[in-house]
Amino acid sequence: MRLKESAVRAKLTAKGREDSWPAGWAELGVSRRSFLKFCASMAAILSMPPAVAAKLAESIEKAEKPTLVWLEFQDCAGNTESFLRASRPTVAQIILDKISVNYHETIMAAAGQQAEDALAKTVKNHAGKYIAAVEGSIPTGADGAYCAIGGKSALQVAREVCGNAAATIAIGTCAAFGGLPAASPNPTGAVAVGDAVPGLKTLINLPACPANAENITALLVYYMTMKQWPPLDQYRRPLFAYGKLIHDNCERRAHFDAGQYVENWGDDGHRHGYCLYKMGCKGPVTFQNCPVIRWNEGTNWPIGCGHPCVGCAEPNFWDKMTPFYRHLENIPGFAVGTDVDKVGLGLTAAVGATFAAHGVIEIARRKLGHGPDQGEEGRKGE
Amino acid sequence: MAHVVVDPITRIEGHLRIETEVEGGTVRDAWSSSTMFRGVEIILKGRDPRDAWVFTQRICGVCTTVHAITSIRAVEHAIGANPPPNARLLRNLIIGAQCVQDHVIHFYHLHALDWVDIVSALSADPAKTASLAQSISDWPISGRAYFTDVRARLKDFVAGGRLGPFANAYWGHPAYKLPPEANLMAVGHYLQALDFQRQFIRMHAILGGKNPHLQSFLVGGMATPVDADSQNALNMGTIAELSKLVASARDFVTRVYMPDVLAIAAFYKDWAGIGAGVGNYLSYGEYPEDDNPNPNMYLPGGTILNRDLGKVAPVEPDKISEYVKHSWYDYKGGDDKPLPPFKGETSPNYTGPKPPYERLHLDRKYSWVKSPRYEDHPMEVGPLARMLVAYAYGRPSRVKELVDNTLKALGVGPQALFSTLGRTAARAIESQVIAEKMQDWVAALAESMARRDYRICDNSKFDPSTWPEECWGSGFHEAPRGSLGHWVHIRNGEIVNYQCVVPTTWNAGPRDAHGKRGPYEEALVGTPIAKPDQPLEILRTVHSFDPCLACAVHVLDTERREIVKVSVV
Numbered sequence: 001m002r003l004k005e006s007a008v009r010a011k012l013t014a015k016g017r018e019d020s021w022p023a024g025w026a027e028l029g030v031s032r033r034s035f036l037k038f039c040a041s042m043a044a045i046l047s048m049p050p051a052v053a054a055k056l057a058e059s060i061e062k063a064e065k066p067t068l069v070w071l072e073f074q075d076c077a078g079n080t081e082s083f084l085r086a087s088r089p090t091v092a093q094i095i096l097d098k099i100s101v102n103y104h105e106t107i108m109a110a111a112g113q114q115a116e117d118a119l120a121k122t123v124k125n126h127a128g129k130y131i132a133a134v135e136g137s138i139p140t141g142a143d144g145a146y147c148a149i150g151g152k153s154a155l156q157v158a159r160e161v162c163g164n165a166a167a168t169i170a171i172g173t174c175a176a177f178g179g180l181p182a183a184s185p186n187p188t189g190a191v192a193v194g195d196a197v198p199g200l201k202t203l204i205n206l207p208a209c210p211a212n213a214e215n216i217t218a219l220l221v222y223y224m225t226m227k228q229w230p231p232l233d234q235y236r237r238p239l240f241a242y243g244k245l246i247h248d249n250c251e252r253r254a255h256f257d258a259g260q261y262v263e264n265w266g267d268d269g270h271r272h273g274y275c276l277y278k279m280g281c282k283g284p285v286t287f288q289n290c291p292v293i294r295w296n297e298g299t300n301w302p303i304g305c306g307h308p309c310v311g312c313a314e315p316n317f318w319d320k321m322t323p324f325y326r327h328l329e330n331i332p333g334f335a336v337g338t339d340v341d342k343v344g345l346g347l348t349a350a351v352g353a354t355f356a357a358h359g360v361i362e363i364a365r366r367k368l369g370h371g372p373d374q375g376e377e378g379r380k381g382e
Numbered sequence: 383m384a385h386v387v388v389d390p391i392t393r394i395e396g397h398l399r400i401e402t403e404v405e406g407g408t409v410r411d412a413w414s415s416s417t418m419f420r421g422v423e424i425i426l427k428g429r430d431p432r433d434a435w436v437f438t439q440r441i442c443g444v445c446t447t448v449h450a451i452t453s454i455r456a457v458e459h460a461i462g463a464n465p466p467p468n469a470r471l472l473r474n475l476i477i478g479a480q481c482v483q484d485h486v487i488h489f490y491h492l493h494a495l496d497w498v499d500i501v502s503a504l505s506a507d508p509a510k511t512a513s514l515a516q517s518i519s520d521w522p523i524s525g526r527a528y529f530t531d532v533r534a535r536l537k538d539f540v541a542g543g544r545l546g547p548f549a550n551a552y553w554g555h556p557a558y559k560l561p562p563e564a565n566l567m568a569v570g571h572y573l574q575a576l577d578f579q580r581q582f583i584r585m586h587a588i589l590g591g592k593n594p595h596l597q598s599f600l601v602g603g604m605a606t607p608v609d610a611d612s613q614n615a616l617n618m619g620t621i622a623e624l625s626k627l628v629a630s631a632r633d634f635v636t637r638v639y640m641p642d643v644l645a646i647a648a649f650y651k652d653w654a655g656i657g658a659g660v661g662n663y664l665s666y667g668e669y670p671e672d673d674n675p676n677p678n679m680y681l682p683g684g685t686i687l688n689r690d691l692g693k694v695a696p697v698e699p700d701k702i703s704e705y706v707k708h709s710w711y712d713y714k715g716g717d718d719k720p721l722p723p724f725k726g727e728t729s730p731n732y733t734g735p736k737p738p739y740e741r742l743h744l745d746r747k748y749s750w751v752k753s754p755r756y757e758d759h760p761m762e763v764g765p766l767a768r769m770l771v772a773y774a775y776g777r778p779s780r781v782k783e784l785v786d787n788t789l790k791a792l793g794v795g796p797q798a799l800f801s802t803l804g805r806t807a808a809r810a811i812e813s814q815v816i817a818e819k820m821q822d823w824v825a826a827l828a829e830s831m832a833r834r835d836y837r838i839c840d841n842s843k844f845d846p847s848t849w850p851e852e853c854w855g856s857g858f859h860e861a862p863r864g865s866l867g868h869w870v871h872i873r874n875g876e877i878v879n880y881q882c883v884v885p886t887t888w889n890a891g892p893r894d895a896h897g898k899r900g901p902y903e904e905a906l907v908g909t910p911i912a913k914p915d916q917p918l919e920i921l922r923t924v925h926s927f928d929p930c931l932a933c934a935v936h937v938l939d940t941e942r943r944e945i946v947k948v949s950v951v
Contacts, residue, residue, distance in 0.1 A: 074420050077395045078443020078594040084487075085580050085593065101546045105392045106444075109495045109551035111921055112388035118550045139419075145710075145732045148417040149397055150389050153737035180422070180440045187421030210443060210594055265600060265839035271607040273614030295592035299584045302591035306615075307598045307605035310436060318437070323430035325844075 045218045045240065045293055055225075066224065067130040069122055070104040071161060073147050073154040074181045074190055075136025078210035079172040080106045085296055086213040099220065102130070105149075116150045123164050131223075132165035134158065137174040137181045138196040141189035158197050167202035167229060168193060171216060173312055176205035177235075183318035194236070202229055205236040209312035214293045215241040235315060237287070246283035246309055249291040252276065276303060280325040282311030383410070384914045387741075389417070391921070393492040394929040395444040398890065400902070400920060401744060404911050409920070412899070412906035414890050415742055415749040419710075419730070426880040430846070431457045431872050432601045434880065438868065439595055441882070442930055444487075446594035447480045447586070448861035449868070449882070456868040457601045458840075460855025461848075466837035467673055469603035471827045472589055474669050475624070476596065477859075478820045479585045482631050484862040485765070485813045486639055488928045490575035493806065496922045497646050498560060498568040501553040504540065506566035508533055514563050515570075519641040523574065532570040552916045559649045568646065571638055578634050585627045588620060603839025610831045621828045628824055632817040635810070643810040644791050647803055654794050657802030657923040659905030660760045661689040663767035664888070666697055666867070668860035669819070680778060680819060681860065684771040687759060689800050694774035699856065699867065702883060705753040708746070708892035710734060718895045720755060723869050724854075726881040753891035753900060754883050762901045763864025763888045764927060766808040770799065780818065784811045802905070805926040846875035861885055863930050886930045902927060 040053040072080070101107070102122040103115070110118055122130055136154075139146035144153025162168045170193045173179040181190035194203050206215055219238060222230050230238040247253065255261070256275040263269060263278065277284070286309055294301045303309055311321035389399035397418040403411045422441055426434055434457060438449035451473060458465065465473075508529035515524035539545070552558075560568070583593045589606055590596025598605045609615035647654075667683025684694040703720035706713055712731045713721060721727055733747050742748040753760070761767075772781040773796075788807055789796060798804060842848065852873045859866045864885030871878040891900035899907070902924060909919050 072397075074418060076440050076443035078440070078446060081443050081446065081594045084491075084576070085583060099546075102549065104547055105390050106395065107491065108392050108547040108549075109500070110549065111390065111392040112917070113915075114550040114552075115390060115392050142730075142732045144737050145734060146419045147397065148737045148739075151737060151739045156738060180425070180437065181420040183425045183437075185424065187424050188419060190420070209440065264841045265603060265605060265844070266607055266836055266841070271609040271612050271615045271836060273612075294587075296584050296587035297580070299587035300591050301587075302597035305587075305589070305591035305598050305605070306607050307591060307600075310597065318425070322433055324433045324436060325430070 042218055042221050045214060045289070065100050066220075067100045067102055067122060067126050068133055069102050069119060069130060069161060069165075070133040070135065071157060072105050073134065073136035073138050073158070073175070074188070075172070075174060076180075077106055077135070079135045079175075079216075080104070082210040082213045083171075083216055084213075086217050112150075119161070123161055127164045129166050130164075132162045132168045133171050134162065134168060134175045134193045135171050137178045137190035137192060139181065139188035139190050140196070141187075146188040146190075155196055158193060162193065162197045162200055165200075167204065167223075168197075168200050169216075169219065170194065170203065170205045170207075171211050173207040173209045173317065176207040176237075177315040179209065180318055182316075203236055204229060204232065204238065206241070207235075207237065207313045207315075208288060208290075209317075212241075212290070212293060212295060215289070233287070237313075241289045242287045242313065244287065244289065246286045246288055246291055246303075249289070250283055250303060251291060252303060270306060276306075276308040278327050279308050280323070280327050281308035282314075282317075282321045282324075282328070283309040284328060285321075286311040286314055286317075288313040385741075386911070386914050386917050386920070388917055388920055391924055391929065393495070393921075393925060395442060396886075396930060398924070398929055399742070400906070400924060401742065402906060402917070402920065404914050404917075407911055409906050409909040409911060412903045413742070413744050413748060414751075414892060414900060414902040416751040416890060419750045421730075423880045423882065426877050428876050430875065431460070431870060431877050432844070432846075434870070434877060435599050435601070436597075438880075438882070439599075441884075443594045445480070445484060445861050445863060445930055447476055447590075447596055448859060448866055449884075450596065450599045451477060452857045452859040452861075452866050452868045452882075453870075454599050454601050455857030455859065456855045456870045457857070457872070458843075458855070459857055460853040460870055460872050461601070461843050461850070462853075463602040463840045463843035464673070465603045465840055466835075468608050468827065468830055468835065468838050470670055470673060471823050471830065472598075472604045472606060472838075474823045475820060475827070476586060476589055477668065478816045478823070479583065479589075479627075479631075481862050482635060482813045482817050482820075483579050483583050485809045486575055486634070487579050488862075489639060489643065489806070489809065490572050492928070493925045494568055494572060494646075495551065496918065496925055497558070497650060498565050498572075499553055499555075499558040500536070500548055500551075500565065500569055501540075502558065502560070502562045503565035503569045504533065504536060504562075506533060506562035508566070511563040511566045511570075514645075515567050518645050519637045521637040521641075523570075529566055529570060532573065533566060535573075536566075536569060552918045555916055555918045556912050557918050560646065561649075564645060564649065568642065571642055574638065575634075578630070578638075582627055582631050582634075585624060588616075588623065600839050600844070602841070602843050603837075606838065608827070608831060608836050608838055610834070615836075616827070616831075618828070618831065621824060621831070624824045624827075625821065628817070628820045631820070632814075635813045635817045640810050640814055643807055644788065647792055647807060650803060651792065651794065653803040653922065654792070654798035654801045656909055656919075657805075657905045657926060658689075658800040659762055659901045660899075661800060662687050662756070662759045662761045663770050664697065664756055664761040664763050664865050665768045665771045666858040666860055666865045667771075668768075669816075681768055681772055681781075681815075682775050682777060684775065685756065685761070686767075686770055686774060689797075691770065691774045691796065694771055699858070701757045702867070703755055703758075704883065704887075705755065705894040706747075707753070707895040709749050709752045710747050711752065720753075720758075720894070723867065723881045723883050726869065726879065749890075749892040751887050751891050753894045754888050755894060758894075758896075760891070760894070760898055760900055760904070761888055762927075763885050764805065764808075765812045765862070765864075766799065766805045767864060768860060769808040769811055773799075778815070780815050781811065784814060802923045802926040809928070849875060863928050864888060886927075889927050890929060902929075 039057040043053040103119040138154045147154040170176040178192045260274045261278045290301045311317040384404045386402045391398040399415040401413045435450040435453035438453045441449045511529040512526040586593035590598040607615035663686040667679035669680035670677035703722045705720045707717045710732045857868045869881040889901045
């Protein structure tokens with residue numbers, strides 16, 4: 001027997017999703033204690049004082065369920081997979097449950113026409129209110145034929161869906177900066193979401209390859225709690241996740257300062273956690289919070305497991321940070337006059353010169369501006 | 383005759399479009415089209431071959447690791463690097479973890495909703511559901527209270543009126559056959575599998591820094607140091623943690639995944655006679671057990687033609703070639719002849735309709751995927767191919783045992799393996815075989831540590847100045863979705879050309895110059911369709927292959943350069 005959704009709904013005495021504790025969430029198997037623990041860790045990721053955790057908990061409990069559509073263009077679904085690995089599992093699930101994901105090709109049950117209908121309905125009924133998450137770059141070559149969904153080009157879909165959204169989140173380096181498809185010589189004319197659909201009201205970039213699940217969750221929590229989007233840097237990255245260099249929070253920093261470096265894979269220094277600078281580490285020019293939040297339930301991160309950072313959260317890292325195993329001073333493309341991040345340029349020169357001279361280096365701390373419109377200023381600290 | 387188009391095919395990686403002709407409740411003909419293209423190979427040209435794995439790994443984020451593994455194997459083959467035993471063990475563990483985790487996600491989160499009606503689960507009796515669950519497995523999370531809780535969560539979700547990703551599906555479709563209790567049990571396990579995959583994949587973070595897109599591979603070895611006496615390396619504490627994670631996988635697969643597949647399959651036995659496809663199977667073999675140039679593989683490689691399990695032959699990569707007759711590319715010598723990968727000539731030429739479009743030009747070119755052939759035969763690759771090849775060889779014996787047990791449990795013969803259901807069952811069987819085997823690799827790593835063998839990389843070949851001026855190499859791998867090959871040509875330390883022939887290209891490719899259908903297309907012909915406007919049955923067969931289109935479409939070489947010579951392991 002087919003049970004229509006409406007019939008099911010009518011049959012159920014909707015005591016409602018008030019979500020007052022514990023009626024709603026206890027059923028989902030989440031204790032108040034674990035929830036508060038989650039809020040505390042979220043407060044930490046968002047760089048808020050611990051006292052904020054309680055307020056955070058209150059806000060999330062009361063927050064309305066925002067609608068989200070997740071579009072995939074020239075992607076590898078790595079960000080989707082990353083999102084599936086959001087840690088503090090049961091509580092993260094609540095966060096998922098607090099958001100209505102109306103369209104997501106990789107997880108949704110519907111297919112074909114029914115899937116497209118779900119998207120169209122959301123764009124129409126929630127115009128100006130929903131959040132558009134985008135994964136993957138958008139090709140501009142071959143009249144858009146390099147990526148088509150339901151017969152429409154990615155560009156057509158992006159204009160319509162992002163154009164009508166309250167906010168667009170570009171998740172992963174491909175959506176944020178063009179990423180791998182846009183790497184030289186960019187065969188398909190791939191561009192970032194912000195370039196494909198200029199003038200978006202609110203655009204937030206969450207680069208990294210893939211974006212860390214915890215930063216995706218934290219951004220949504222930020223929005224639900226603060227009722228506003230976080231301050232961004234000049235590349236529209238939230239400061240809470242991209243406000244500091246990897247190098248400045250790296251657990252191997254002491255070895256860098258002491259001039260203790262890995263020279264060969266598996267050598268004594270490598271086995272004892274020495275600095276990976278000479279093996280090509282891009283931590284000194286990469287803004288990201290990997291060393292703080294780590295990956296997969298805080299288990300580890302690339303430098304922690306013995307491999308250099310490749311700089312995946314930076315614009316054009318596929319061209320700027322390669323070859324990956326050559327250390328920074330020799331990177332071609334970092335010469336004066338090329339289109340590079342000013343901070344990156346300054347650091348590269350400093351790292352090269354100082355390292356060559358003394359084997360140690362001191363990196364000046366940057367001053368960061370606050371507020372979404374001060375991003376440009378924020379990155380001029382040097 | 384109804385023309386049924388399903389675009390997008392959801393619950394897959396990438397962008398896939400299926401067009402079919404349906405008449406009298408049956409699919410008469412089918413066309414598989416991939417609608418996304420990036421061009422990774424041309425991006426690789428001129429770059430450092432040691433960087434290639436970082437690039438190629440991004441071909442797919444669902445089957446993360448696989449293009450990285452294949453790439454380092456290809457480059458190592460070219461430059462003559464010999465990874466030490468620890469690197470082999472670490473790679474086997476990473477490959478095995480990827481296989482098991484990917485198969486679990488595929489079954490529960492991408493495929494199950496083709497068989498499980500979530501709305502029907504609302505009317506299940508939790509007590510009866512508990513009896514059902516306990517009758518098929520001794521998995522402890524199976525009590526009445528648990529299923530009462532799951533049903534309450536589901537009701538709460540539906541009552542909220544925001545079905546999110548479960549909206550607009552084919553709930554109530556007549557092809558759904560499970561009783562409400564089996565549906566509720568499956569919903570419970572859908573949620574448990576979400577937790578399992580998240581926790582189990584920590585293994586990749588331990589060995590690779592993060593998942594998706596691990597970052598510990600090296601041409602010549604691995605970057606994860608091994609030292610029993612250091613806190614900054616894999617040590618005995620790590621061994622204990624790996625053991626625990628491997629045990630959790632074995633437990634979940636044996637006590638949840640496998641029993642669920644058998645229980646659900648029992649209600650869908652008709653699908654053991656649907657979706658057979660081309661009947662030719664290919665596996666390169668995987669999990670090297672020694673460090674010789676041609677190592678013994680735990681899962682053997684081989685080819686099977688025309689469903690003849692009595693004849694299994696070793697793979698000869700020279701017999702691989704690709705057609706572009708129906709793909710948006712041109713060949714200099716015309717589109718009627720195929721070219722082998724080492725003469726990989728590829729230039730894109732989109733001749734399809736301009737988006738937005740309603741219909742593709744099915745009589746001409748209609749896909750970004752090429753059509754690979756083995757001795758001119760379309761071949762199916764993936765878990766079913768691997769299990770059939772191992773079954774035909776009779777090794778490892780565990781495969782034969784589990785295949786026979788499965789057939790016996792369902793009361794069907796070996797011919798039932800050639801089907802949509804066979805593909806789904808093979809994936810579960812492989813998960814169990816590999817989850818069991820992984821403990822051996824953990825033990826071997828511990829023994830290596832105990833011997834103070836800390837070698838992780840062939841450092842003698844890491845510096846490009848030690849390489850031949852010009853060299854060629856190929857790397858092969860069995861990814862979760864099937865046979866994957868990379869071919870690389872290096873000159874003066876730079877990539878001259880790079881070619882990939884990937885699992886979903888084999889399976890999702892369009893017709894060849896002889897008009898022979900690809901495996902998806904062939905498997906769809908004859909599929910019953912109860913309601914053409916709700917083609918649930920098409921999803922079942924297509925999903926049984928576990929499509930991964932981002933993998934399939936990335937070939938581009940605008941300079942039409944040729945790899946003039948390739949040697950093949």
